[in-house]
Amino acid sequence: MRAVDIIARKRDGLELTSAEIEFFVRGFTEGRIADYQASAWCMAVLLRGMTAREATDLTLTMAYSGHVLDLSSVAAVVADKHSTGGVGDKTTLVVAPLVACLGVPVGKMSGRGLSFTGGTIDKLESIPGYRATLTEAQFKRQLAGHGIVVAGQSAELAPADGQLYALRDVTATVESLPLIASSIMSKKIAAGANVIVLDVKVGSGAFLKTATEAEQLAELMIAIGRSVDRRVAAVIADMSQPLGRAVGNALEVREAIEVLQGGGPADLRDHCLTLASLILVLAGTHPTQAASRADLERALDDGRAWRKFVEWITAQGGVPSVVEQPARLPTARLVEDLPSPRDGFIEQVDAQQVGMATVLLGAGREKKGDAVDHAVGVVLHKKVGDPVAAGEPLLTVHANDSDRLAAARAALLDVFHWSETPPPRPAHLHRIIGAPDADR
């Protein structure tokens, strides 16, 4: 078998065998196949596509390129959720304790933010003391003792994916559905959970811009997961405007806490309930989403979800006084409203542009390894469909540096689009795919 022949076969649109995919990916990971061959192969995959069978083989080869966690000794069912990345997406902070407080263990490894989307670990680290770096033993102990753990992704998790992703990032081969699906699912499979809900974002604030792409990606990831006996379902969710109102690490933690205490923005609460109810149905605790949703709403409203959050965060090292009093989370020195320049209705809130503005404030990373300012960000006061009068605040900027504030202010002026008449409010949820109760 020769690398160049495998590249040629994919170039010509042929389906690769399992042996060819394994030969190629292992060869690349172990240094026998050059990076210039792997990048040409990635471009051929991007332009020629892959069957679900090929994508599954690629996923498993990458998952088993490193250590695969076995959590069966800790719990028979362990749930995970994964978002393809959006602006203002703090759902893990709500969904994990919400599910766990109803008795379904959640064990999750999460990434850090890159470009205009934030990362769950960055958000959690805005809580002083939170330990995101856990050994495997610590991960399992936290999961066994509290039924909930969220840690940073270890380097040994699917290392082939890490190597291939680094190459894709600089060769314009990121935007391939089978490569995205394999990258996500290889890490999910290696991380050990057997119930997985995928939150696939679509719209200007997400990597995927069309619903068709998002559905294809979701279906491919479900097929891959099921081929190795994971219970998987997916939600296709709108990311044309940010989820909730807060964008920025500590600001998002505060908003998540509002939801956990029974309040918070309606779209965020609703989305968290959708994800959590899917997890419970997949885990087998409830027969339908409707039944689980009723229980989940009660858990938000009666404080159980909130208490589970406090238990989780403090067990992972978070300073209890800060967790219990969110006002003590990091706050920014400069707080400034952005007034509306006109009357009208908000027709569009460009999520990607909001995300870019918060990167300018220091809330996110332009490149890997950049430091993150946990305090800064943006809180939106107006979302699509809202009426607004000239001079009324559109959003509040939280900054720690006047130069960065000026740069963000300029970027934020492009975020809003107006109309004279009330535009339709966008549906937050597009579709649910693979729910067991819908399949019946």
Added chain:
Amino acid sequence: MRAVDIIARKRDGLELTSAEIEFFVRGFTEGRIADYQASAWCMAVLLRGMTAREATDLTLTMAYSGHVLDLSSVAAVVADKHSTGGVGDKTTLVVAPLVACLGVPVGKMSGRGLSFTGGTIDKLESIPGYRATLTEAQFKRQLAGHGIVVAGQSAELAPADGQLYALRDVTATVESLPLIASSIMSKKIAAGANVIVLDVKVGSGAFLKTATEAEQLAELMIAIGRSVDRRVAAVIADMSQPLGRAVGNALEVREAIEVLQGGGPADLRDHCLTLASLILVLAGTHPTQAASRADLERALDDGRAWRKFVEWITAQGGVPSVVEQPARLPTARLVEDLPSPRDGFIEQVDAQQVGMATVLLGAGREKKGDAVDHAVGVVLHKKVGDPVAAGEPLLTVHANDSDRLAAARAALLDVFHWSETPPPRPAHLHRIIGAPDADR
């Protein structure tokens, strides 16, 4: 400008600007753009294509990546011919002195053979003493003094093409028409001739397998050449069976000499006359191919072409006694006929398979840098359309090693296909593209 954005634009099927192409190719050649980015870009070009304008920009960037020969001080018109590579293609050995003896200077840089096709320089080096490695001054002196020079391609000629080709070779990105066209034309433009006839081969013994591809390649190369004021035309020629009868370096030199002395196989003589007459029309010495052909036939038949050959080869160092007495060229120790196993008509002579068999004999290279045995090869006695009786020799094998002879014999058994009834003889010439007299 960033390399990854240029890759993404080509990936998305967009037309690159001249500045983008120059940035990318120069960046790669000068080491600022990584080979893994260049290979992903080549795959995107292969699968998305290039406009003629893009291919022209790529060609010129590669041509001017090194020294570009200026031959205007030597002659107002200098002719070159280029074959895309075939089996038994010894036309340069005939066409160059044939054209030169009618007063049109020929200045050519030529490659060495690779895989199943032979290289002109290898053939010339079967003549003891022939100097293929010339400095620029020597090249110009030989051209000025004798109106004919054929040298090996210097490393400074379009070095970007050499670097990019080495990468394409191992990343399955060779078979792209714009990349092939740019590779050929960058070297032709750098080598300084202003009249260029392209001999584009199509069929089993050529890289291009269909006439459509061959015509597209020819038209693209003509467009590129004309954009920088080269006078270019192309011949689309059949390479489903070898050209002439001899395949192997010294054996081909002998056959070329037969044509130069007024004899030789009809297909080879005819093809050389076609190429030479196109050159004369492009050079402006004759108004039509018909008029030039009459003069060229006379030059073959009255010995002028042969005398020019002797002058050329001896001026470039070839031992005169060998040139004048071709029997003294290298000869193989083992000479063996391959008898026909059956009666019938020859329906097919697989040119690629003949080429592969001569590589097994040692006449060609499996990889760059391999040594070549000038004496060995094959002489065909039967070609497509010929009747044959069982036991009659199909071909004669010339070998220097009994193991290699056995290996070649096994490969040669697959070369011939028979039919019961006389099959049509394949047309040697498919089409002429860009002839000035046809355009009128």
